[in-house]
Amino acid sequence: MAIDLTALRAHFPSLGHGLAFFDGPGGTQTPRPVADAIAATLTGPLSNRGVVSVSELNAERAVAEFRAACADLLNVPAGGVVHGRSATQLTYDFSRHLVKEWRAGDEIVLSRLDHDCNVRPWVQAAGRAGVTVRWIEIDPETTELDLEAYERVLSPRTRLVAVTAASNVLGTKPPVRRIADLAHEAGALVYVDGVHYAAHHLVDVPALGADLFVCSPYKFLGPHCGVLAGAPELLETLRPDKLLPSSNAVPERFEFGTLPYEMLAGVTAAVDFLAAMDPGTGTTRRDRLARSFGSLHEAEQALRTRLEEGLRGLGDAVTLHSKAADRTPTLLMTLEGRDAREAQRHLAARDVLAPAGSFYAYEPFTALKLEDPALRVGLAPYNTAEEVDRFLDGLSSFL
Structure with a gap:
């Protein structure tokens, strides 16, 4: 290897x-293959998605290949892959989706280790809903999360735990699976910021215990956009505000407006490039x-x-x-x-x-x-x- x-x-x-x-x-x-894939898709022929012309089918293929590539990268079903402009935008979007079910007196748990993209959207949503924010603190001696204190802040009122899989400044990788298991025992959803983690480790969303996982392809050789992954059955339970004529299918219901097909093709090319870094054999x-x-x-x-x-x-x-x-x-x-x-x-x-x-x-x-x-x-x-x-x-x- x-x-x-x-x-x-x-x-x-x-x-x-x-x-x-x-x-x-x-x-x-x-890398050049990513830029080439973007240029080739953008110069088409390319139209909005459809099933009639070659340009429509090119758009459909770009979307399908993007979802399949991200599914392989994150070990999730292709139907659970959502495109977004950035991890920040996706987290803001999903904070608005999830807050619809929160009530005054509910609680969420956030981490002092996190990039602000996995903090401020939740703090602001909690403030609007009258929800209490509790924290997983950092041990200053180890720069690791204090998990004993975390267990104490969980309660039956906890609705969400948001935590990073790796700190973008310190590199610290908290034990996400343990954090997720404890959150699930309390009945809470787990939202994981994997932006920094996905650049260095092959992600396995189910193994991490994440209900929703977000990452950014431009941190792992791809174009500037964001990806959110979740189980399709969970995404089916979320009802975003959307345009009436737009698709209500999962995951399309979370993707607002025309998708940037060229960016999707770039993400697919980036995943293929990562898979070819060590050119050994592999069935899949x-x-x-x-x-x-x-x-x-x-x-x-x-x-x-x-x-x-x-x-x-x-x-x-x-x-x-x-x-x-x-x-x-x-x-x-x-x-x-x-x-x-x-x-x-x-x-x-x-x-x-x-x-x-x-x-x-x-x-x-x-x-x-x-x-x-x-x-x-x-x-x-x-x-x-x-x-x-x-x-x-x-x-x-x-x-």
Whole structure:
């Protein structure tokens, strides 16, 4: 099991500019097959969906292939795949769908570890409905969620638990299945933000225990859009506000207006690209995805170890805040006496892109009293050991 990194990198036109991209948690670079699929679909022939002309059938095929590809990636039925403009938009939409069933006195449980896209929509919906918000707190020593405290805030009044599968700043991967099992025992639905997680691990929505799972293809080599997955039978119970003539079928009832068929084709191409990263044999696309993600995990772990060892060599000048036992190859750090934005500019001048900020992670930054801005370094499938060394050399010259 291995990824030919030279062959993989040859598919990314942007890498030819000599830049070392460590900004993958904010959005990865795009391989040529994804761009080609978008262009080919957009230039058609293409019309609105239908069953008469070739242009209508092309649109139908783009939708069907998108749902099938996401079903393989997430291990869900194709009928449970919903397209959205972004994970934020989908979460806002589903907060409005779900709040219709909430009543004053109900409760929801949110996580201090989460990106604000899995916090603010729920807080705002709860405020409108008179629903109480309770929290899963972070242990500042481990940057992991306090699950004992979580069990205490669950009650028969809990309607929803929203939690990330991986922190977009710290990389922390909480035990989502345990969190979900406890939530289900209380009778609550579980909404999982898998945006950061899906970039590094093959997702299995049922195994995670998620009732609704959201991710963003542009974080795993695809175009800018969002995907929500859920069991079709659960989606059947939700009644969104919609135009009267529009389809009431699941999942179409949650997709408002004409779909961007070219973006859907790009997502399909991204999933196929991921499945081919390790070109070994596999009976199904899901099998090939499992092989490729297994190889990717090994490669990213080796680079993360190299990166962390190099950062330790810089001594007390760097404080690394990513320290959970189970986490993605994403590191958040602050620099003693130095402004992280200045470090970002220093690195960028050396063609090394590592962004500074708080990255919409309002709750983790507040709960852990993290310095804003902080420097974030995230690995993606195309990163190399030489690039890691370039980052370390550049940061060392700044300190």
